[in-house]
Amino acid sequence: MSIAKIKMLGVHELVEVAVNPETNTLALDGNDYHANDIKLDIPVTGTIFGTLLNYKGALESLGEAVNEKPHNAPPIAPILYIKPANTFNSYGGAIPMPEEISELEVGAALGIVIGKRATCVSEEEALDYVAGYTVVNDVSVPHESVYRPAVQHKSRDGFCPVGPWIVDREAVANPDNLAVRVFINDELRQENNTENLIRPVAKLLADVTDYMTLSAGDVLLIGVPENAPVVKVGDNIRVEIENVGSLENKVVLEKKLLQEAIK
Amino acid sequence: MKKARVAYGGSIHEATEWEGNLKLDDGRIVKEDEVTWLTPVEPRTVFALGLNYADHAAELAFAPPTEPLVFLKGPNTFIGHNAETRRPGDVTYMHYECELAVIIGKTARNVKKEDALDYVKGYSTANDYAIRDYLENYYRPNLRVKNRDTCTVMGPWFVDAKYIEDPMNLKLTTHVNGKLVQEGTTADMIFGVGELIEYLSSFMTLSENDIILTGTPKGSVDTAVGDVVVTEVEGVGRLVNTIIGDEVFSNR
Numbered sequence: 001m002s003i004a005k006i007k008m009l010g011v012h013e014l015v016e017v018a019v020n021p022e023t024n025t026l027a028l029d030g031n032d033y034h035a036n037d038i039k040l041d042i043p044v045t046g047t048i049f050g051t052l053l054n055y056k057g058a059l060e061s062l063g064e065a066v067n068e069k070p071h072n073a074p075p076i077a078p079i080l081y082i083k084p085a086n087t088f089n090s091y092g093g094a095i096p097m098p099e100e101i102s103e104l105e106v107g108a109a110l111g112i113v114i115g116k117r118a119t120c121v122s123e124e125e126a127l128d129y130v131a132g133y134t135v136v137n138d139v140s141v142p143h144e145s146v147y148r149p150a151v152q153h154k155s156r157d158g159f160c161p162v163g164p165w166i167v168d169r170e171a172v173a174n175p176d177n178l179a180v181r182v183f184i185n186d187e188l189r190q191e192n193n194t195e196n197l198i199r200p201v202a203k204l205l206a207d208v209t210d211y212m213t214l215s216a217g218d219v220l221l222i223g224v225p226e227n228a229p230v231v232k233v234g235d236n237i238r239v240e241i242e243n244v245g246s247l248e249n250k251v252v253l254e255k256k257l258l259q260e261a262i263k
Numbered sequence: 264m265k266k267a268r269v270a271y272g273g274s275i276h277e278a279t280e281w282e283g284n285l286k287l288d289d290g291r292i293v294k295e296d297e298v299t300w301l302t303p304v305e306p307r308t309v310f311a312l313g314l315n316y317a318d319h320a321a322e323l324a325f326a327p328p329t330e331p332l333v334f335l336k337g338p339n340t341f342i343g344h345n346a347e348t349r350r351p352g353d354v355t356y357m358h359y360e361c362e363l364a365v366i367i368g369k370t371a372r373n374v375k376k377e378d379a380l381d382y383v384k385g386y387s388t389a390n391d392y393a394i395r396d397y398l399e400n401y402y403r404p405n406l407r408v409k410n411r412d413t414c415t416v417m418g419p420w421f422v423d424a425k426y427i428e429d430p431m432n433l434k435l436t437t438h439v440n441g442k443l444v445q446e447g448t449t450a451d452m453i454f455g456v457g458e459l460i461e462y463l464s465s466f467m468t469l470s471e472n473d474i475i476l477t478g479t480p481k482g483s484v485d486t487a488v489g490d491v492v493v494t495e496v497e498g499v500g501r502l503v504n505t506i507i508g509d510e511v512f513s514n515r
Contacts, residue, residue: 047337047338047339049337049406052401052402053401070400071400071401072400073399073400075399075401076399077397077399077405077407078407079399079401079402079405080402080405080406080407080410081335081402081406082335082336082406082410084335084467085307085308085470086308086467086468086469087467098466119412119514120514120515146401146402147400147401147402147403148332148402148403149333149334149335149402149403149404149405150402151310151333151335152333152466152467155335155466155467156466156467157467157468211351211406211407211411211412212337212339212340212406212407212410212411212412213339214339215338215339
């Protein structure tokens with residue numbers, strides 16, 4: 001069992017619980033519950049920053065294009081983006097499929113949850129600034145080009161489910177060696193490992209905080225692996241990260257989501 | 264009426280302009296140079312526009328965009344009026360950008376441009392610094408260029424929308440050390456305030472205190488440590504900022 005913090009709907013503060021990331025269960029008041037049996041809310045409140053092309057395979061998939069127009073050279077610094085507040089979504093929350101779109105990409109990301117204000121931290125001390133880890137599904141409208149910021153592809157309502165909890169930093173012996181798996185309707189569709197990062201967790205934190213302060217409660221996503229699975233309306237997505245937990249969400253037509261909310 | 268958020272006497276206050284001074288929310292009248300100016304609203308999601316003035320796009324050798332070039336900013340980058348912005352020791356080209364900041368007043372989704380101004384609660388002045396040395400061609404302009412600590416200045420005032428008759432006809436100027444270096448008008452935006460709200464709300468929900476920094480006209484010039492940069496939007500506010508160097512920072 002690991003120690004984690006959960007945010008339950010209707011409960012104002014985070015609650016500390018013992019969790020089993022392998023079974024996705026937690027112990028509460030002497031009983032064991034599956035994450036599916038608890039009304040979970042998003043466990044973070046800060047700004048969520050994403051990192052583009054931080055898996056070696058993701059950068060390699062661009063091939064020679066990195067040396068051609070419009071890129072002209074491979075990236076030097078971390079490439080970041082923001083998942084704004086309207087994208088925040090909870091465990092089990094519906095991911096809205098916009099009306100004019102038929103497919104979405106799943107972005108399986110380890111989220112580094114910041115524990116204290118981090119400015120200009122060194123690689124050696126970077127992990128001291130981490131409160132814990134969570135699972136994030138960085139949903140995107142598929143887009144080929146990475147030349148211009150992808151706000152309209154990545155910032156739609158509900159496009160950033162986070163959960164089921166934040167496991168304490170101590171629960172993860174080595175964040176740079178965690179299996180990442182995506183299941184669509186219980187079928188394994190993607191498998192990778194955080195050992196394949198261009199910038200491992202501590203290096204990424206050092207490079208980012210060199211110019212940008214991260215505050216307690218902010219989340220830095222380490223990036224998403226290459227070959228993102230594509231999902232359609234009705235699909236159930238499960239993003240599994242070893243030692244952290246599994247995040248489940250379903251894709252629902254945006255229009256239907258609104259109708260269902262009306263009692 | 265112009266409103267501000269300031270720190271005074273160890274706490275944060277709302278303040279209004281009062282005969283050249285500031286009237287705090289507790290009734291005290293204080294001088295403008297006695298307070299620490301904060302951003303006039305606490306930003307939620309912040310959008311910024313690249314290449315939204317044709318003359319600026321031409322200046323940077325880009326064709327004007329056919330769709331708004333939007334990027335996002337995080338809370339770390341913001342500072343208020345009369346504050347200081349760091350110029351890293353290794354850069355060769357860091358420039359100011361005088362911009363009209365549009366502050367959203369209520370939830371907006373699928374809003375038509377004709378109705379868009381109903382969703383604006385007010386305006387402010389912004390200075391959206393860029394460091395060209397750090398430009399790379401991935402999600403350009405990226406956060407290392409555009410979301411650095413201290414590099415987005417906003418204020419001094421929040422001006423209620425009802426006092427700005429036409430946001431699309433406001434003069435923008437920047438002075439560096441008293442010399443005029445940038446001059447333009449919001450009339451020259453490629454995508455105006457209404458079109459930007461229509462565009463953004465067509466694919467996502469906007470909420471109160473979301474902010475749109477609407478881009479800058481031509482006139483980008485390198486700045487040096489010690490420069491006093493004043494960006495001004497007519498009728499909205501005159502925003503003062505000073506460039507500081509790495510020698511002020513013990514960790515640089």
